Amino acid sequence: MITFEGVTKRYADGTVAVDNLSLQVPTGAITVFVGPSGCGKTTSLRMINRMIDASSGRILLDDQDVRQIDPPTLRRGIGYVIQQAGLFPHRKIVDNVATVPYLLGWDKKKARARAMELLERVGLDTKLAGRYPFQLSGGQQQRVGVARALAADPPVLLMDEPFSAVDPVVRTSLQDELLRLQAELHKTIVFVTHDIDEAIKLGDTVAVLRVGGHLAQIADPSTLLAEPADDFVEGFLGRDRGIRRLSFVPAEGVAVRREPDVPGWAVVLDADGRPLGWRADGSATGASRSGTGGAEESPGADDPGRSPASDGLLPFGTFDPRTDSLRAALDAALLAPSGCAIAVDGDGRFEGVVTRQAMDEALAGAGARRSPGEGTASHG
Ligand SMILES: Nc1ncnc2c1ncn2[C@@H]1O[C@H](COP(=O)(O)OP(=O)(O)OP(=O)(O)O)[C@@H](O)[C@H]1O
Secondary structure: OEEEEEEEEEOOOOOEEEEEEEEEEOOOOEEEEEOOOOOOHHHHHHHHOOOOOOOEEEEEEOOEEHHHOOHHHHHHOEEEEEOOOOOOOOOOHHHHHOHHHHHOOOOHHHHHHHHHHHHHHOOOOHHHHHOOHHHOOHHHHHHHHHHHHHOOOOOEEEEEOOOOOOOHHHHHHHHHHHHHHHHHHOOEEEEEEOOHHHHHHHOOEEEEEEOOOEEEEEEOHHHHHHOOOOHHHHHHHOOOHHHHHHHHOEHHHOOOEOOOEEOOEEEEEOOOOOEEEEEEOOOOOOOOOOOOOOOEEOOOOOOOOOOOHHHOOEOOOEEOOOOOEHHHHHHHHHHOOOOOEEEEOOOOOEEEEEOHHHHHHHHHHHHHOOOOOOOOOOOO
């Protein structure tokens, strides 16, 4: 746990970057500091590892005031990742990653072995180990930056806009990779961004700051979207809050009808029981059977030369009620001409359909729930 207790930072020119900030960063989870430019995010982050010292107040790492720990010792337990990775240009990738182990006096072989392991962990081909930073793409360099921060296995990771210099596609994959890593490593991560969507995707807890280093609100993303504390937070969250919040409501509560049809429409399955598309009732050319597991089978299902379109099938959307969010279920419904989502298992096999009424009820239920900790659906 990292605790800010009435922390203020006044720079030499009198600028108050952070003003009486009090908040808690829970152990083993991702806490995001988000807010507009100049609101004191970076200053707050850097006070944790004492790259900047607070003017007043205290920051406790577990129960110890960071001012009582000398900076090199403190930073050994705190990984740090910055925008554009900040790699040493004249060191090979493997040696960049092994920087902290070398500083800690590990022998070269052990430090390099650790570096290779970490390159794999962050999704990089170990063949890149012998290259120099300029020979890597921006996204690859960011992954190296994350690997380097993790090298000495610090319990705390500080990440300052680490993904903001890469294009949106690479950024999404870096975010996904961080969530995957965190599910294994359970580090205490403080992540700074000005992008509210990134904050909502990555944060277990999101602290919204306003200019002057004031805490506007701290909450889990679902609560933040449902109950912004004031107009500033509401404006910063942007539009579509209601829809975005559905990402945090699990789809498992949605009623699934086991039969493969709804009034006017039938689901057509292939021989393995995977959906091929919707067919309007009355246009069916195959034998129409109903009942659990008795979906209508497409006449062209086993013929790879025949596309669903050539069988007159219409688009469909699927979701897995065990792992997906209500937003994914709603999206699946919106993709279908029937207006109904198709539930599938982990192998993509048909399980049932969600009638429009069932979807309405699920959405109404989601709207009624306002308490934190309501959902465990995966982020995004
Ligand atoms: N060394 C400094 N001396 C004086 N003022 C500073 C110094 N560093 C930062 N500031 C000011 O402190 C305020 C907070 O800066 P900080 O970098 O913490 O904000 P930020 O939220 O991280 O901004 P951004 O998103 O633009 O990076 C800003 O007004 C900034 O100009």
